[in-house]
Amino acid sequence: MRKITYAEAVKESMSKEMRENENVFIMGEDIGLYGGAFGVTNGMVEEFGPERVRNTPISEAAISGAAVGAAMTGMRPILELQFSDFVMIATDNIVNQAAKIRYMSGGVANVPVVFRLPGGSGAGFAAQHSQSLEAWMAHIPGLKVVQPSNAYDAKGLMKAAIDDENPVLFYEHKVLYGTKSEVPxxxxxxxxxxxxxxxxxxxxTVVATGVMVNKVLEAAKKLEEEGISLEVIDPRTLVPLDTDTIIDSVRKTSRALVVYEAVERGGYGAEIASMIGESDAFDFLDAPVSRLGGKPTPIPYNPELEKAAIPQVEDIIQASQKLMNK
Incomplete structure (x- = not known):
């Protein structure tokens, strides 16, 4: 099977949907001739034209409102916010409008909009452009939150997100854009x-999200050499969360570690850990559920400090070894 990059997989899925449904369009900052900040939309304006690949002003409050309004009137917009950090500027339209309109209208109005959010650290964009804030959005009823870890998942999940009748926050890790997977x-x-x-x-059982899935898989190979076997679970979506797969795995292994890039304090990994502790998997645990998340610091610009701020392969190895000794 052919291999394509994560960025190509996202673009391929969006383009396919746009060819088949004239109500699907994409909007965002510099997504036209420039191809987006990370090149995901390269060539799309040439195929679909500026009406369906719409460059927008640098005003996340304005363009998020336009996307929500378009979705309410029958369109299926995809809005790229360039950096996931900018979701904070669009919070009112996402949290107070998109997330609540279907509920408040009794299902009369749907908001089928996808917010594409390039997130995470590792690319040297420093404190204001490298955050992992997905737990904020996962806290809001009415929003779905997606976090693919590879190109295959990104393509299939993007189609599901576009087809969904609810607003979807689609987190794409910047470091993953160039990684390749086998994709039909x-x-x-x-x-x-x-x-x-x-x-x-x-x-x-190691439950890892986003870019951490790949780090955990790398750590798992090294741990096999010393006789420690990790079962690696990628939730792929935080909301809705597949609790059954996680609980079944913990029943089997009797230990659980949750690994995520966001600041450990208040991160989504705490939700997963709590869910395990409150489930019947608790009776199978041989040790408390452990978390491994980012340090409580803004993401530094210096590359070595940036690495130190989030879990690395060696950190995952040490956390696994420690958990085995409990």
Whole structure:
């Protein structure tokens, strides 16, 4: 099977939907001739024209409102906010409008909009352009939150997000854009709320999100050499969360570690850890559920300090070893 990049997979999925449904369009800052800040929309304006690949002003409050309004009137907009950090400027339209309109209208009005949010650290964009704030959005009823870790998942989840009748926050990690996976040419859909077991194991269930999935898989290879077997679960979507897959795995391994890039304090990993502790998997645990998240600091610009601010492979290895000794 062919291999394409994460960025190409996202573009391929959006383009396919735009060819088949004239109500789907994309909007955002510099997404036209420039191709977007990370090149994801390269060539799309040439194929679909400026009416359906719409460059917008640098005003997230304005363009998020336009996207919500378009969705309410029957369109299916995809809005790229360039950096996920900028979601804060669009918060009122996302949190107080998009998330609540279907509920407040008794289902009369739907808001089928996808907010594409390039997030995470590792690319040297410093404190204001490198945050992982997905837990903020996962806290809001009415929003769905997606966080693909590879190109295959990104393509299938993007189709599901575009087809959904609810607002979807689609977090794309900047460091992953250039990574490649085997991806079918034909369209396919990965249901929102369906986790994936990236690696089977017997000693520790490791639930990892986003870019951390790849780091955990790398750590798992090294830990195999010393006889520690990790089962690696990628939720793929935070809301809805596939709790059954996680709980079944913890019942099998009797230990659980949650790894995420966001600041450990108040991160979504705490929700996963709490869910495990409150489930019947608790009776199978041989040790308390552990978390490994980012340091409580703004993301530094210096590359070595940036690495130190978030979990690395060696941190995952040490956390796994510690958990095995409890």
């Amino acid at each position: 040419e034909e369209a396919y859909q990965i249901p929102l709320g369906e986790a994936d077991i990236k690696k089977n194991g017997s000693d520790i």
